[in-house]
Amino acid sequence: DTGVSQNPRHKITKRGQNVTFRCDPISEHNRLYWYRQTLGQGPEFLTYFQNEAQLEKSRLLSDRFSAERPKGSFSTLEIQRTEQGDSAMYLCASSWGQAHNEQFFGPGTRLTVL
Amino acid sequence: EDQVTQSPEALRLQEGESSSLNCSYTVSGLRGLFWYRQDPGKGPEFLFTLYSAGEEKEKERLKATLTKKESFLHITAPKPEDSATYLCAVQVIFAGNNRKLIWGLGTSLAVNP
Numbered sequence: 001d002t003g004v005s006q007n008p009r010h011k012i013t014k015r016g017q018n019v020t021f022r023c024d025p026i027s028e029h030n031r032l033y034w035y036r037q038t039l040g041q042g043p044e045f046l047t048y049f050q051n052e053a054q055l056e057k058s059r060l061l062s063d064r065f066s067a068e069r070p071k072g073s074f075s076t077l078e079i080q081r082t083e084q085g086d087s088a089m090y091l092c093a094s095s096w097g098q099a100h101n102e103q104f105f106g107p108g109t110r111l112t113v114l
Numbered sequence: 115e116d117q118v119t120q121s122p123e124a125l126r127l128q129e130g131e132s133s134s135l136n137c138s139y140t141v142s143g144l145r146g147l148f149w150y151r152q153d154p155g156k157g158p159e160f161l162f163t164l165y166s167a168g169e170e171k172e173k174e175r176l177k178a179t180l181t182k183k184e185s186f187l188h189i190t191a192p193k194p195e196d197s198a199t200y201l202c203a204v205q206v207i208f209a210g211n212n213r214k215l216i217w218g219l220g221t222s223l224a225v226n227p
Binding site: 004040041042043044045056089091092093099101102103104105106107108110 | 218
């Protein structure tokens with residue numbers, strides 16, 4: 001498989017629970033991005049990594065959100081104490097290079113917080 | 115303030131009826147404009163990158179063009195399978211060599227058979 005994969009594809013959780021999502025990028029890509037998208041909106045940037053270093057994190061991102069990419073390969077996004085407003089599609093993308101070159105997206109994880 | 119605006123928000127075409135989608139931007143330090151296609155419930159699919167005014171890229175029924183203020187995605191003789199949301203994103207440089215991507219809200223295209 002040469003594409004970006006994300007797991008799980010769907011997650012339903014109760015308010016206050018913690019959730020963790022995983023993203024496996026295209027193997028030779030050094031950059032990995034996390035976005036959030038709600039219906040009718042474009043992707044909202046959350047954070048990105050170059051190799052294992054987290055280079056930027058959105059100022060809009062609550063401290064309940066944390067992301068890791070420990071070995072510069074796969075990444076995890078954790079949301080603690082979920083709220084109903086966290087319900088969205090969480091997208092992961094990867095790219096190659098030192099700039100924001102064309103990104104290849106995974107299928108997304110749809111989170112529903114009840 | 116850097117801004118990317120896509121128009122129209124929604125477009126309905128008959129099969130074979132050619133049209134264009136617009137992505138206008140007011141940014142400083144443009145370093146690339148990207149077009150993506152997104153089907154419902156899926157991640158965006160990369161289509162084109164344009165870097166300089168006058169540049170054009172083509173893929174099947176799609177052709178993307180770039181000027182200093184906007185980009186057009188021309189769809190020639192569309193088919194129902196072209197129905198999707200088309201997203202535009204602009205890469206800009208700021209504060210030295212820092213870069214960021216600014217996304218538009220997309221144009222939702224429906225092609226009727």
